[in-house]
Ligand SMILES: Nc1ncnc2c1ncn2[C@@H]1O[C@H](COP(=O)(O)OP(=O)(O)O)[C@@H](O)[C@H]1O
């Protein structure tokens with residue numbers, strides 16, 4: 001039987017993934033290698049390769065639960081279609097930054113896509129000291145275009161509402177609502193931290209000004225359906241080399257606030273500024289600045305040439321939107337910095353520091369900078385001011 005005709009969901013194995021690849025007619029050779037390479041929190045990822053032609057594909061399959069926790073955390077399989085559709089939607093806007101989708105199957109909860117293993121996951125590369133000279137330009141462009149062209153500035157309101165409905169993603173949004181915006185600010189069971197951080201964490205839980213700003217940011221995430229977000233744009237969701245950049249894993253996609261993806265990217269770069277030496281820190285800060293510059297350039301270009309809103313040319317409107325995106329992104333970056341340090345889901349940038357004292361020191365810095373971002377986000381007026389704020393915070397932390 002052709003594997004594409006199976007009647008009910010079952011998790012693939014390396015063997016059945018090969019059968020499926022053959023059924024799809026994607027390879028002419030009979031002998032294929034297959035490895036399950038998933039290192040994320042949720043899904044299976046099979047890498048299938050024909051050694052002779054060196055051609056490969058990726059089959060990603062959702063499990064009916066969160067892989068990182070197990071069957072005690074059930075999840076529906078719908079996220080697989082959200083991911084495949086978001087890859088296609090964003091791929092139609094920026095095909096050069098998104099893997100091609102070859103096939104999707106709702107029943108099996110699979111997406112078959114372009115093999116990007118000739119590139120490197122940016123988080124791993126940055127940790128090992130690699131540099132990606134075009135990453136900031138590319139991600140700025142990716143963000144500006146995917147966000148602008150899925151917003152009401154480019155789509156008639158009825159079309160935008162149709163997309164918002166198609167990308168309604170309550171289950172995965174709930175994960176973000178809880179793990180990013182709620183649990184780290186309370187003494188919640190899901191939190192995960194070393195006891196050496198307890199004093200800093202208690203001061204977060206008791207800081208009502210900080211919690212007020214976090215509450216406002218959470219509300220933005222819950223209510224502002226501005227554009228089709230990636231929804232989980234950390235450096236582990238980006239492949240790159242010296243010339244190319246590709247964004248994977250948009251299973252958290254939904255209509256949310258413009259600044260969320262921007263902020264998550266900023267935060268995940270900031271981890272590298274915290275853990276790196278002075279030279280690395282300057283390089284990363286420059287990347288953050290360049291990402292924002294690229295974002296503004298591409299967003300402005302799209303606004304001037306493709307904005308369908310009658311108000312588009314009203315003086316000050318574009319600036320007010322860019323200011324809002326910028327402020328929101330700093331606030332969201334602060335939430336990401338805190339949740340990746342003390343919440344359920346951590347980052348290798350910090351966890352990979354073998355020396356405990358050093359790790360704790362870096363985590364304390366992440367918490368301090370996260371708090372600063374949340375408290376100051378609506379007072380930061382320009383990217384230069386943000387970079388100075390980060391420089392001061394990082395220098396202050398380095399002296400401790
Ligand atoms: N298109 C791809 N090409 C090559 N490797 C991939 C591709 N997509 C995913 N991977 C590999 O699988 C890993 C997990 O994928 P990801 O989409 O992040 O899974 P999850 O949704 O579980 O977080 C990635 O870190 C990467 O190593």
Ligand SMILES: CSC[C@H]1O[C@H](OP(=O)(O)O)[C@H](O)[C@@H]1O
Nearest residue numbers: 040041042066068175179232345
């Ligand atoms: C239990 S899901 C936790 C966490 O996992 C997702 O990240 P990843 O892309 O590494 O799978 C997302 O950030 C969720 O918050």
